[in-house]
Amino acid sequence: MEYLIRFSQSHETFRVAEIQALAIVAGFNMEIIHYDAESPFCVVRLPSEEAARTLIKRSIIAQSIHEHWGTGGTFDELHAEVKKKTSELWPKYKTASFKISLDNYQGTRPNKQRVALFNSFSYLPFSGEIKMKDPDEEFTIFEQWDFKAVERNLPAPLKVHFGRYIAPSGRDLCLKFDLKKRGYISTTSMDSELALITANIALAAPGKLFYDPFVGTGSFPIACAQWGALAFGSDIDGRSIRGEGKKKSLKGNFEQYGLQQMLGDMFVCDLTNSPVRRRRILDGILCDPPYGVREGLKVLGCRDPEKEPWVVEKGKLIYKEPDFIPPKKPYSFLAMLDDILQFATDTLVDNGRLSFWMPTANDEQQEMGVPTHPCMENVVVCTQVFNKWTRRLITYRRLPDSEVDSEALAQKRSHVPTNGVTADELNPFRRHYFNGFRAQAAVDSAIEAAPK
Structure with a gap:
């Protein structure tokens, strides 16, 4: 019919x-x-x-x-x-x-x-x-x-x-989960409508395990829990998970909607230093990775481990101290996208889905291509257009091993090469953002014309 x-x-x-x-x-x-x-x-x-x-x-x-x-x-x-x-x-x-x-x-x-x-x-x-x-x-x-x-x-x-x-x-669920009524949010919390749609496209459903490696205040895990999935998450910044108290916290958000029974666990880590075992047990991964605009992207680690005695200091293993704050180093935006795809390859079940948001410039010369991996098939790309830039929801399907191009997998490089050490050098989107998305030729011309 x-x-x-x-x-x-x-x-x-x-x-x-x-x-x-x-x-x-x-x-x-x-x-x-x-x-x-x-x-x-x-x-x-x-x-x-x-x-x-x-x-x-x-x-x-x-x-x-x-x-x-x-x-x-x-x-x-x-x-x-x-x-x-x-x-x-x-x-x-x-x-x-x-x-x-x-x-x-x-x-x-x-x-x-x-x-x-x-x-x-x-x-x-x-x-x-x-x-x-x-x-x-x-x-x-x-x-x-x-x-x-x-x-x-x-x-x-x-x-x-x-x-x-x-x-x-x-x-009507958009009203129930409206961020204006939520007890704990941040400036980067995904709005309720798009979070619920993302969870739908990622196939969240009862009996499934879903994970957000950039969990923030929990918009995506809450959406997955609403559809019956058991939700897990992590973030490099533990403050975003802990919040400001019992009610103003990520856990408090789950309790506000009566979804606490669907909350698996939340922990502090970054994607490149994760305790998640590389076993194919996850049914879905969905996230909105940091774009590195407000501040440059970082991961745990040292710029120069030999010059930064962060492991042993005055004969003490300082990383075991309760007040130890691990150091961070700059992180390439393109490397992050590559790491997300590799992590999904290692942890998703057959036909499990990865859905993540990625920004790009509207100008064709500055547009960032959709990342690829031999084990991940691009299912759909949805777009939300702003003035000079667009953010895309990119969804992949984890291919069964029998469908993977073994030759392409063997030729895949282990990591995206990175050039530079500053936030702008490591993040082309950030560089274009602060240049007003002007073509690079116009930027070079402006630099040459500027007084010395």
């Missing part, structure tokens, strides 16, 4: 990725019959109405799902398709109470025209009571107008659909 999904007007590039992931989680096939990124309407084929309800109840980017009765470029075409495709369904709703509503995307209709549209469906042999509140069945006319329809005084929409309402989405 065909169903029509009504998406929200946000994060367009995430729409298909999320519903495809939810179909995988639910374990049924879904075929996309028609979708246009310029439209919030998507027609899909699903095995049953129950499958439609299952698909939509976890979706954050969608609003609702409807049994698809017809689509047309005009109302005449729509009526013809409704009569042709659904006449055998009409007796099921003959005596049910019902109402018809109008959803006119990017358009508007005066009340008189709305009534006329409703009356144009009078051929449907429904004899039940018309109820505007809590009817047995709700039917919706969907109109898709040109976004300048009013300005251009266009007489008709681009496309029209008709469907029977099935179920709402889980979009």
Whole structure:
């Protein structure tokens, strides 16, 4: 049966990725019959109405799902398709109470025209009571107008659909997990909508283990826990995990939502010095790594171990002292991306997913490519565009060993080469950010023209 999904007007590039992931989680096939990124309407084929309800109840980017009765470029075409495709369904709703509503995307209709549209469906042999509140069945006319329809005084929409309402989405969860209502956050906490969508795309579900190596205040583990996964996390800065007390802490956030039973463990480490065993036991890894803009990226270690006596001082093993603070050294942004992929390769189960956020400049000359690894297949790239830069949610699937290109794996270098020692030298995105994303030629010209 065909169903029509009504998406929200946000994060367009995430729409298909999320519903495809939810179909995988639910374990049924879904075929996309028609979708246009310029439209919030998507027609899909699903095995049953129950499958439609299952698909939509976890979706954050969608609003609702409807049994698809017809689509047309005009109302005449729509009526013809409704009569042709659904006449055998009409007796099921003959005596049910019902109402018809109008959803006119990017358009508007005066009340008189709305009534006329409703009356144009009078051929449907429904004899039940018309109820505007809590009817047995709700039917919706969907109109898709040109976004300048009013300005251009266009007489008709681009496309029209008709469907029977099935179920709402889980979009209300965005309000429940709204950062404004959360007890403990930081300036880098991922907003609730994108955290829940990321967890959906990563296939978080009951019985799975998920891990965030840059956990911060816990936005991603909380989203995974909401979908039933057991959540773990770590961070190089233990203060972000401990917070400011029992309630204002990462653990306190889990308790606020009644998800403490889904909290595995949180610990302090960095990705390159992690106690996580290199065993393929994780079902998913999702994270928003630091971009190194506010301050340069760092990992545990010394710039020059011979000049920094951080292990032994005055005959004492100072790293065993309770007040010992381990030293840090600069870290390459590109090396970090490579390390994330290698860590996922070593710890994800077959077909486990890695979803992480990565920034890039909008200018093609400064754009950073999507990282690759022979053991990781890129599933989808979703984008959130800002003024001069974009952040991308990149999702990979851990290939079973039988699908890995052994020759490519043998040729892979052990690490991305790094040139330089300063934060800007090690992080091309940071360098472009503080240059205002100007082309390098323009930067060089400005430097030459500056007074000596």
